[in-house]
Every structure is written in C-alpha cells, then in structure tokens.
Amino acid sequence: MNDTFLKACRGEKVDYTPVWIMRQAGRYMKEYQEVRSRVDFLTLCKTPELAAKVTLQPVDILGVDAAILFSDILIAVEAMGMHLEFSDKKGPILGEPARTKAAVDKLVIPDTEDSMPFVLETIKILRRELADKVPLIGFSGAPFTLATYIIEGGSSRNFSHTKRMMYQNPGLFNALLEKITATVIGYLSAQIRAGAQVVQIFDSWAGILAPYDYEKVIFPHVKTAIKALKKLDVPVIYFANDCPGLLEIVKKSGADVIGIDWRVDMAHAVKRLGKKVVIQGNLDPCVLFGTKEYIEERVQEILGKAHTAHGHIFNLGHGILPETPVESAIAMVEAVHKYGRN
Amino acid sequence: MNDTFLKACRGEKVDYTPVWIMRQAGRYMKEYQEVRSRVDFLTLCKTPELAAKVTLQPVDILGVDAAILFSDILIAVEAMGMHLEFSDKKGPILGEPARTKAAVDKLVIPDTEDSMPFVLETIKILRRELADKVPLIGFSGAPFTLATYIIEGGSSRNFSHTKRMMYQNPGLFNALLEKITATVIGYLSAQIRAGAQVVQIFDSWAGILAPYDYEKVIFPHVKTAIKALKKLDVPVIYFANDCPGLLEIVKKSGADVIGIDWRVDMAHAVKRLGKKVVIQGNLDPCVLFGTKEYIEERVQEILGKAHTAHGHIFNLGHGILPETPVESAIAMVEAVHKYGRN
Numbered sequence: 126m127n128d129t130f131l132k133a134c135r136g137e138k139v140d141y142t143p144v145w146i147m148r149q150a151g152r153y154m155k156e157y158q159e160v161r162s163r164v165d166f167l168t169l170c171k172t173p174e175l176a177a178k179v180t181l182q183p184v185d186i187l188g189v190d191a192a193i194l195f196s197d198i199l200i201a202v203e204a205m206g207m208h209l210e211f212s213d214k215k216g217p218i219l220g221e222p223a224r225t226k227a228a229v230d231k232l233v234i235p236d237t238e239d240s241m242p243f244v245l246e247t248i249k250i251l252r253r254e255l256a257d258k259v260p261l262i263g264f265s266g267a268p269f270t271l272a273t274y275i276i277e278g279g280s281s282r283n284f285s286h287t288k289r290m291m292y293q294n295p296g297l298f299n300a301l302l303e304k305i306t307a308t309v310i311g312y313l314s315a316q317i318r319a320g321a322q323v324v325q326i327f328d329s330w331a332g333i334l335a336p337y338d339y340e341k342v343i344f345p346h347v348k349t350a351i352k353a354l355k356k357l358d359v360p361v362i363y364f365a366n367d368c369p370g371l372l373e374i375v376k377k378s379g380a381d382v383i384g385i386d387w388r389v390d391m392a393h394a395v396k397r398l399g400k401k402v403v404i405q406g407n408l409d410p411c412v413l414f415g416t417k418e419y420i421e422e423r424v425q426e427i428l429g430k431a432h433t434a435h436g437h438i439f440n441l442g443h444g445i446l447p448e449t450p451v452e453s454a455i456a457m458v459e460a461v462h463k464y465g466r467n
Numbered sequence: 468m469n470d471t472f473l474k475a476c477r478g479e480k481v482d483y484t485p486v487w488i489m490r491q492a493g494r495y496m497k498e499y500q501e502v503r504s505r506v507d508f509l510t511l512c513k514t515p516e517l518a519a520k521v522t523l524q525p526v527d528i529l530g531v532d533a534a535i536l537f538s539d540i541l542i543a544v545e546a547m548g549m550h551l552e553f554s555d556k557k558g559p560i561l562g563e564p565a566r567t568k569a570a571v572d573k574l575v576i577p578d579t580e581d582s583m584p585f586v587l588e589t590i591k592i593l594r595r596e597l598a599d600k601v602p603l604i605g606f607s608g609a610p611f612t613l614a615t616y617i618i619e620g621g622s623s624r625n626f627s628h629t630k631r632m633m634y635q636n637p638g639l640f641n642a643l644l645e646k647i648t649a650t651v652i653g654y655l656s657a658q659i660r661a662g663a664q665v666v667q668i669f670d671s672w673a674g675i676l677a678p679y680d681y682e683k684v685i686f687p688h689v690k691t692a693i694k695a696l697k698k699l700d701v702p703v704i705y706f707a708n709d710c711p712g713l714l715e716i717v718k719k720s721g722a723d724v725i726g727i728d729w730r731v732d733m734a735h736a737v738k739r740l741g742k743k744v745v746i747q748g749n750l751d752p753c754v755l756f757g758t759k760e761y762i763e764e765r766v767q768e769i770l771g772k773a774h775t776a777h778g779h780i781f782n783l784g785h786g787i788l789p790e791t792p793v794e795s796a797i798a799m800v801e802a803v804h805k806y807g808r809n
Contacts, residue, residue, distance in 0.1 A: 285788060288753035292761060335751045335784075336732040337768065369712035370731040389712040390678040409677045411630035419634060426679065442677070446625060 130190040131260050134323055134360035134382050136403050136436045142428060142465025143190035144458050145262070147364075147384075148444030149183040150195045154451055156182045166211045170196050173246040180251055184259055186451065187458050191259050191323070192251060194316070196244060198266030198327055201312050202274055204235035205304075215279065222278030224286060226297055232275070234307045237315035245319040252320035263321025265313050267328035267363075268305040268346040275301065284333050291342060298342070306346045310353045317357045324354060325362040325384065332367020332386070340374045351379040362405060366443060372397040387442025391430035403436035410441045413453040420453060424460040432466060439465065472533040473602050476665055476702035476724050478745050478778045484770060484807025485532035486800050487604070489706075489726075490786030491525040492537045496793055498524045508553045512538050515588040522593055526601055528793065529800050533601050533665070534593060536658070538586060540608030540669055543654050544616055546577035547646075557621065564620030566628060568639055574617070576649045579657035586654075587661040594662035605663025607655050609670035609705075610647040610688040617643065626675050633684060640684070648688045652695045659699045666696060667704040667726065674709020674728070682716045693721040704747060708785060714739040729784025733772035745778035752783045755795040762795060766802040774808060781807065 130143040151157055157179050161169060169175050180195040199217050203209040208220030223229050237245065251261050266274075274280075276287045290298045313324045328347070331339060347363065354361050364384030365375050375383055376398045383402045385394050387409035394404060412423050424439070431437035439461040445454060472485040493499055499521050503511060511517050522537040541559050545551040550562030565571050579587065593603050608616075616622075618629045632640045655666045670689070673681060689705065696703050706726030707717050717725055718740045725744045727736050729751035736746060754765045766781070773779035781803040787796060 283753070283788060285753060285756070285790060288751070289756045292754060292757035332730060335729045336735075337765075338751070367709065367730065370735070373735075387677045388674060388709065393678075393712070393715075409630070409680070411625070411627060412634060414627070414631045415634035423679075446627060448627060 144439035144461040145189040145191040150179040152447035153449040171243045176247040177250040193262040204240040205232045248319040260322040263316030264325045269343045328365045331365040395434045405438040407442040417456045421460045486781035486803040487531040487533040492521045494789035495791040513585045518589040519592040535604040546582040547574045590661040602664040605658030606667045611685040670707045673707040737776045747780040749784040759798045763802045
C-alpha cells in the first residue's frame with residue numbers, strides 16, 4: 126500500500142508530498158454523475174456499495190494518495206433527530222431548526238452502529254477494496270459547523286440565528302455544542318473502529334467568528350473532540366475554513382494536521398502555525414480553471430513555501446467545484462508528485 | 468463642528484475614540500423604514516432630499532461622529548452602462564453580466580456630473596445640514612469588488628465567473644479593472660469636489676482571493692486609486708472585508724485608514740498593520756444582539772487592544788444588520804465614547 130499520506134500525517138519523512146482533494150468524489154467527474162443520475166444524493170450516501178464506488182473513482186482516475194469516505198457532514202445531524210433533505214437549488218434543508226431549549230433537549234446523541242450503519246459498512250467495503258492502494262480518511266463536521274446547520278436550518282448568509290443564540294443564550298448554546306461534540310466523538314470513533322485510518326474534522330464555518338468568540342466558546346469543544354479521538358491512535362486532521370484570523374489558536378488544537386483554506390499565504394501559515402503541526406492545503410479551487418502550465422506554477426509556489434513546514438499534505442483550500450475540468454485536477458496531482466518534497 | 472473623526476483619520480491626537488457604523492442609515496431604524504416605505508431603494512438613492520434625510524438620521528439618533536452618504540456601490544456600475552435593479556429577495560441584479568471583451572469594451576467610464584448628479588446634489592445638501600455637526604464621508608466600491616458584480620451579475624457563492632476570467636483571461640480582466648479604477652477615481656474625486664471630507668473605498672469581496680492573487684492582480688489598482696485621490700488632500704479609508712490574510716499587503720495601500728472586519732483580533736491587526744496607519748473597526752455586527760452589558764464588555768476589549776495603534780476609529784467589522792435593535796447601536800456608540808482613548 127502507498128502509505129505516503131499516513132506517514133505525512135504523522136510528521137514522518139516522506140519521498141514526495143502526498144495529495145488528495147476535498148470533495149474529490151463529486152459532480153466534476155462524469156463517472157460520479159453516472160452513478161448519481163440513478164439515485165438521489167442521500168440515497169447515494171446511504172447505499173454502501175454505491176458510496177464505496179464513488180469513493181474509489183478519484184483514487185483510480187486522479188491518482189491521489191488518499192481516499193475519503195463519500196458521505197455528508199449532515200448525516201450525523203439527521204441521526205441526532207433532525208429531518209434532512211437536499212434541494213438541488215437551495216442545498217441542505219433541515220426541518221424545524223433548533224433554537225430553543227426544548228428543541229435542543231430533543232436532539233439525541235446517536236449510536237452510530239444503530240443509526241448510521243451504512244457509513245460503517247461503506248468503510249468496511251472500502252478497506253477491502255483499498256487494501257493495496259491508499260489509506261482511507263473518515264470524517265465529520267466540527268461541533269460549531271454542525272451547530273450552525275442545526276440552528277439556521279441550512280446554509281446562511283450572516284449566521285445571525287447562530288450568533289444570536291451564542292450571544293443571548295450562551296448556556297443553551299454551550300449545551301448544544303456539548304451534545305454535538307459527544308456525537309462527533311462517537312461517530313468518528315465508530316468510523317475508526319470500522320477501519321478509517323485517519324479522520325478529518327471539517328470546520329467549514331469556523332471563519333465566520335471573531336477570534337475572541339472562536340477561542341472562548343468554540344475551541345474548547347474542538348479540543349475535547351480531538352483529545353478523545355487521539356486515544357484511538359489515528360492521525361486527526363482539523364480543517365478550519367476561512368482560517369487566517371485563527372491560526373495562532375488552531376495550532377493548539379491537538380490535531381496532527383491543520384488544514385488551511387486558500388485565503389492565507391502558505392509562507393505565513395508555516396510561520397504562524399509553527400513547527401509542531403503538519404499543514405494541509407491550500408490552492409484556491411478556482412486555480413483549476415486555469416491552464417495546465419498555470420496550475421503547475423501555482424502548485425510549485427505552494428510547495429516551495431511549505432517546504433520548511435514540519436510536514437505538508439497538498440490539497441485545495443476548499444472542496445473542488447462542480448464545474449472543474451477533471452484534467453485540471455489530474456494536472457494538479459501530477460504537478461504535486463513531480464515537484465513535491467523528497 | 469465635531470472634528471474628532473477627521474483628526475483621527477489624519478492620525479492626530481483626539482480627546483476620545485470616534486465612532487461611526489457601516490450602513491448606519493438603514494433598515495434597522497424605524498425612521499429609515501418610514502422613508503423607504505414610500506419609495507423603492509434605487510429611487511431613495513437618487514432623490515437628494517430623501518437620501519440626505521436618511522443620511523442624517525443616525526447622526527441625530529445614535530450620536531455617531533461621522534455621517535456617510537446614503538447610496539449604493541452599484542450606482543457607479545449602473546453609470547458604466549449596466550442595467551441595475553434591486554430584488555428584495557435576491558439583492559442586486561445586473562442585467563447581462565460582462566464576461567467577454569465585447570461586453571467589457573461596451574462599458575463606459577462615466578462622468579459623475581452627467582450621470583450621477585443626484586449623488587453630488589445629496590452631498591451639497593448634507594454639507595449644509597451637517598455644518599455644525601459632524602464630517603461627511605463619501606464612498607465607492609473598490610475596483611475588484613465592483614468587478615465581481617459586473618462579471619457575476621449580482622452576488623455570488625464562489626465567484627467562479629470572476630476567478631475564471633482572472634485565471635483564463637488575465638488581459639481582459641486587467642482591462643476591466645483599469646476601466647473600473649478610472650471610474651472609481653472620477654467618481655470619488657467628484658464627491659470630494661462636491662464636499663465629501665473623507666472617502667471610504669469598500670472592498671467587500673477582497674477576502675475571497677488568495678493573498679498571492681490579491682497582491683499581484685488586484686492591489687496595484689487599489690494603490691492607483693488611492694494615489695490619485697490623495698492628491699485631493701482628504702483622508703482615504705480602505706476597507707478590505709475578510710482581511711486577516713491580507714493585512715501585510717493592505718498596510719502598503721497608501722490609505723490613511725485601514726478598515727478591518729471582525730475576523731481578525733484587534734491586537735493582531737495592530738501588530739501586523741504597523742504604526743503608520745490608523746485602524747478602523749472591528750466589532751462583529753452580531754454582538755449587537757447581546758445585552759447592553761455584553762456590548763460594553765466587547766467594546767472595551769477592542770478599545771483596549773487598539774490603544775497602541777497609531778490611531779483608532781471604532782466601527783463594526785461589517786455593515787449593521789437589519790434585525791439589530793437600535794438601542795444596541797446606541798449602547799455601542801455610548802460605550803465607545805465612555806471608554807475610548809483620551
């Protein structure tokens with residue numbers, strides 16, 4: 126098996142910089158669209174054979190150094206007791222957003238084996254299929270990010286319901302975060318027991334917070350989750366999106382790897398994150414709209430700046446966009462393998 | 468006249484920290500809603516008596532230290548030749564987004580006196596009305612921010628059309644930015660000649676860019692605009708939203724004042740922006756959902772951290788939200804005046 130990614134996660138010396146792509150199984154790939162044309166998104170997430178199939182596609186087609194479980198961060202929120210549907214236009218919609226004590230009290234801390242067995246089954250299939258290929262990453266949304274969906278009922282522009290609860294009812298807000306944190310720990314622990322070799326915690330909305338609030342209200346839960354997961358002895362990646370204001374905080378998360386978005390210069394990130402964490406990132410997904418030569422140039426720029434880091438895993442700074450040409454993703458992977466550290 | 472704000476913009480010693488609020492004339496205020504119930508948004512922008520009236524409301528009601536012209540950054544885009552309308556649900560809609568050379572060539576560099584006389588008339592009324600009160604701020608969108616609207620045709624999630632043009636057709640993208648920069652310079656120069664005592668350039672979407680692209684592609688136009696405006700001898704404020712990854716760049720903009728959003732800690736901003744620029748900001752607008760006591764606490768936190776800056780003008784980190792209680796805005800202004808530097 127190609128264990129370059131696993132070694133890089135642990136900060137060990139590697140022959141070349143490993144690379145994978147957030148949302149690498151997805152709509153930009155015609156093989157994915159073919160599967161998706163037959164089932165809706167949630168059914169795809171919940172059908173192990175199909176979820177495994179689309180998980181494997183980018184491994185073969187792009188030549189990335191890791192596979193990531195095909196699923197959605199809101200699967201765990203549904204298991205907490207909320208009604209979930211996906212609208213092609215509006216994105217995820219959660220019925221009856223939880224904004225009161227009664228609503229928060231009603232949410233459960235799900236048992237993954239009981240309520241999300243399909244995720245564990247997918248992981249088991251994948252570990253068999255990936256045995257001689259690359260490692261498998263499991264994942265979950267971070268406590269705060271999941272809280273925003275629970276409180277807003279979907280995506281949001283200003284997250285004013287979330288922040289309203291945070292500022293007006295800090296006790297309730299914290300109780301909700303505690304419940305989600307327990308969910309995240311249980312969910313990722315089950316994924317690890319089923320075979321996930323690395324886990325990534327996606328904090329997609331961390332960056333909407335002032336660092337003051339992030340550090341005081343949110344970060345303790347991030348640390349709690351990571352501390353619990355570290356006992357299971359797999360590397361943990363913490364990805365905080367829109368992170369440039371948070372680097373001095375997230376470096377203390379306890380995660381082995383810190384994922385960063387494209388809004389921060391890699392050289393600054395290396396300096397500010399220090400020498401103890403491996404850095405994952407951070408090409409703007411839109412650079413993949415450029416020519417192959419331009420993609421190579423930007424890949425080299427990031428590789429060069431990351432060279433002094435404790436370790437580097439190449440990735441985009443956010444999920445790959447549906448309109449991305451698949452050849453551009455391949456060009457990026459090839460450029461990383463060609464120019465990455467040795 | 469209360470010239471505390473003007474002095475602070477110039478980096479001079481002030482008796483207390485001045486404060487104003489981005490989008491201080493707006494829907495959170497019932498006096499504004501009363502005017503707005505009679506005319507649509509664009510008519511309000513284009514009717515000098517009414518635009519002046521709503522500009523003055525927060526000066527009297529909140530006790531802020533500056534007035535800002537009531538208008539919209541897209542007024543100048545309409546004057547460049549695009550069709551503009553505002554939808555209550557979708558926000559601004561610009562007819563036929565400009566994504567080709569032919570479309571960019573068709574855009575004009577407008578003459579403000581001819582195509583936006585109502586803005587200049589509003590400014591003249593305001594200077595008379597504000598004579599014994601506070602200074603008047605004129606404003607414009609920044610070149611890149613206006614470009615995003617011109618290319619996307621409105622608001623956007625990933626700005627993929629904009630970035631596509633930037634990466635695929637850098638020559639055309641630069642030609643568009645040059646045209647907008649000339650527009651911004653002409654528009655703000657006319658505002659200054661009509662009586663604006665300070666101008667603010669709003670770069671609302673600067674933060675969607677990787678610092679690499681921002682510095683190389685966008686920032687030269689920001690500097691060009693500021694350099695031209697500085698000849699007119701009024702202070703220039705440059706507000707870059709989602710700025711934490713850009714501070715080391717924006718400090719070289721030539722602006723007297725750098726406006727920052729709430730995603731960066733004020734203490735970090737002071738350190739990273741250095742001792743030559745005045746800093747404006749940066750309370751999370753959602754803090755105004757909290758209690759009066761909590762607002763006071765957060766105001767004091769920011770004032771304390773800004774104390775070592777070259778100068779500080781208090782503001783929110785972004786526009787005030789429509790659902791904000793007006794008493795909270797008043798509480799914030801009072802707290803700044805009570806605890807600000809002397």
